[in-house]
Every structure is written in structure tokens, then in C-alpha cells.
Amino acid sequence: MKAKKRLRDNLLFVLLTVLSILFMMPILIVLMNSFKGRFFIADTPFDLPTAETFSGISNYVNGVEKTGFIQAFGYSMFITVFSVIAIVLFTSMTAWYITRVKSKFNTILYYLFMFSMIVPFQMVMFTMSKMANMIHLDNPVGIIVIYLGFGAGLAVFIFSGFVKSIPLDIEEAATIDGCNPIQTFFRIVFPILKPTSITVAILIAMWVWNDYLLPVLVIGSNYRTIPIAVQYLRGGYGSQDMGAMMAMLVLAIIPVIVFYLSCQKYIIKGVVAGAVKG
């Protein structure tokens, strides 16, 4: 019985190893092709580079130049980091306030935030980008306001779910000790919210970092984020520089993998929590 189980586990292990390698294949194939000359990619993507087709890092140099990847990385980083900070800070404040202070207005506000979660982006893309343009939010700082407004639904929802589970006594004790609401929030509530803040931060970071349509409509003509830079390489059919494309795909994936491997535990927890709640 035991030997049988061991055999089955070993077979399963082999099967899962093969599956894992298959799962990683697409990324490995892109990586391999990023070192081949641009004309040797499209027709023979599964062939290893040979002396003839190997092109060193020229695709990378070429791609970085063509797309302005360094700036794109900078814009992506800037927009993601500050959107995350703005959303975590402001929506936790809002969520706490509208959960604790019962009024008709706050209830309506809460349901409006919930409602915004089910509205697909296409519904507002035209009017929102015109609006951003009209009030001069069409720059890397302004777009953070847009992300705050658009991400508020999910973030408020997750935060207020957690606030409801914090016993009121703690906050009342702080008030009796002479804290005003601002002190109560930042000294008492915000630290308690930390695990939820991490969940929200991860969900928002993944969304903003990978987002294509919103930034392309709001700031795309002047500032390219990484997804915009990659899409920009597409060009017309046939004229696409496959070498530069492969190199850009690799450069776009690396930050994600680094982020994933360094905070894997939080990411998986956060994504599951976000899924179960959303």
C-alpha cells in the first residue's frame, strides 16, 4: 500500500514537473528569440539561436531606443507607486469615515462606490479621457487622480469590509484619551488596517502597472508607459521589428517576476482576498 502510494506520488511529481516546464515555455521561447536576429524569429520561433542567427543584445539596444523604454519604465514606476500611495491613503480614510458615521449621504456614497465596480471601462473611456483633457489631468501626475477615482470602488469596498470587523471600543478609548478623529485614524485605525492595506496595494499595483487602455487614452500621446511602449512597436503588418518586440517583452516581464518572487506570499494572499471579496 505504501509502496503503491509512493509510486503514484512520484508519477504525479513527474507529471507536474513536465506541466510546469510547459507552462514556462512561452516565456522561455520569447527569451530565446530575443537573442536572435529580427528576420530569424517569425518563421522559426522554436529554433535555438545558431552562430548565424545569434544577434547578442542588439535587439535590446534597438528596442530600448525605438520605444524609449527607459522613460516608459520611469513613467510606469512613478504612476504605479504614487497611485498605490494615493489610493491606500485616501480610500482607507474614506472607507473608515463612511463606515463609522451613519448618514444617508454616506450610505449613498458607499453604494455609488460599489456600483462603480461593475461598470466596464468602455462605458466611460471616451467621456473620462475628454474630461481629463479638459481639466489638465493628462499628465503623469494628473492620471493619479483618475486612478484614485477609478480605483476607489474596489479599495473602499475592501477597506470598509475590514473596518466593520474592528471593535468600536478601541476608537472610543482613543477619543476619551483626547484624540481627535484625525489622530484616532492615523494612530489607531490605520496601523490596524495594515494587512488590508497590503492587499489593496498589491491589487492596485498589478492593475495600474499592467493597464493599457486608460493611460493610452489619457496620457498616451505624450507619455508612454510600458504596455503602451510595447503596443507602439506593433506598427503596420509586416513592418513589425520582431527582434525589438521580443526584447521589449522580456524587459516588460522582468520587473513583474522580480516583484512576484520578492513578495510572493503577500501577492497570493492579496489576490485571493481580493477575489473572494470582489
Place this chain on the structure above:
Amino acid sequence: MQKTMKKYFAFFTLPTVLAFLIAFLIPFLMGIYLSFTKFTTVNDAHWVGLKNYIRAFTTDQTFLNALVFTVKFTVISVVLINVLAFVLALLLTRGIRGTNVFRTVFFMPNLIGGIILGYIWQLIINGVLVNFGVDITFSASYGFWGLVILMNWQLIGYMMIIYVAGIQNISPDLMEAAKIDGAGPWQVLKSVTIPMVMPSITICTFLTLTNSFKLFDQNLALTAGAPGNDSSMLALDIYQTFYGRMGYEGVGQAKAVVFFLIVALIALIQIRLTRSKEVEN
């Protein structure tokens, strides 16, 4: 406490509320209004009633095609992804070595952006099709199955993680009891595991459902609708109507409202279902 709190209304809510008005609420209301008008920018709108809605379905077949394409794609993706993710989750909860590494690997594609995913798979699918002298833009069914494969690759790991959490929540006593009662592996799966992970199944079904239905980036990068608009899904068709042809902004907005109504309907069904499940528990 409530009274002093009221004075702080602006401090706590104003930044979020202002941003919410600018980025969502005003554009949303304007969007509804504009769907009944003819316009090229937001200032030159004039009322045309339901004309945009009629034109969305009658000028050409792209919207209906996209709707059919999207529904087919969604049904196939939801079933495939959930079945495969569930099987993987079963295999990864048997305590074999390397489980954590496998989970890490399977989950990874989920973090990569849609545009990037689209181009990765464009390379691979075209690399296979080139042997038959065609590429992915040759027929809409290539684009369709390409998107199905892509979506599976992206979401299987994500759904697997949720199923793993669900399976691990089942009390070992229950499994033990079933085994003592003489239940074989199939019976345990059918009568214990599946009923116990029903909440996870609901969550995953709706996550894959809305993700597939609203798909845009992957569609744009993989085929951009080619050939013609035959492989456009709803979100891409709306985008192409807005930005691809002059004078169709109103029609695009009307399509967007229809799209919104379908998505809202799915969400309402989901809320209904999860609520009723919660009561049962």
C-alpha cells in the same frame, strides 16, 4: 463621537469623492446622455433619441458578431479554465514534494499584463501556423482558439490558488469519516469535495466569466480583430467604433451602454447567488 466626526467630513472623504466625481461619476452620467446624441466632442452633442442604439445593431454586423464571439469565448473559457484549475488544485493538495514551486509557476502568468501576453502568444501561435503557410489573422477561428489558450494560460493558476484554499478548508474529519464509511476516491470527490468547495466554484466561475467577457488588451494585442473585425470581442468592437471611424462616436457610446447593461446583469446574478449561498451556510 458622531457629532465631532461630522465636522471632519471634508478631511476624510473629499479627496476620494472629488477624484471619484471626475474619473467616474460625471463621465458615467455624461456617457449615458451622449449615447442618445450625435457628437464628435462632448460640446457639440445634439439629441437623436434611440437612433444610435438602432444603428449599433443595424449599420453593420460587427456588434452582433462581437457579441456572439464574446459569448462563445466566455462559455468555453469558463468551463475549460475551471475544470483544469480544479484538477490542478486536487493534484496540488496531496502533499507531494515541490508543491509550492509548482503553485508559484502556475500562478505566474496571471501577473503579466494583457498586452504582453497577447504578443507572447502571437509569436507562438504564428510560429506553429507558419508551417501551414498561414498566420493568426487568416481566420477568426484561429484568433478565437488563440484567445482561449491565452486565457487558460493566464487564469488557470489564479483559479487553482482559490480552489486550493477551498479544498484545504475542508475539515480532515469529514474526509476521514467518508473513507471509514467506505467511500472510494470518486465518491469522496463527488459527495464531499465538490459540495464543500461550492463557494469557491461560484467565485471562480464569476471571476472567469467577467474577466473573459470584458477582455480587451489580450484581444487587441493578439489579433486586433483580424481578419477584418471578425475576431473582435465586445470591448474591442466598442473601441474600434469610437476611435476607428469618424462620425460613429454616438454609436460607440450606445454600444458601451449595452455592454454595461450586460455586465451589470451578470454582476447582479452573481450577488444574488452569493447572497443566497451565505444564508444557507
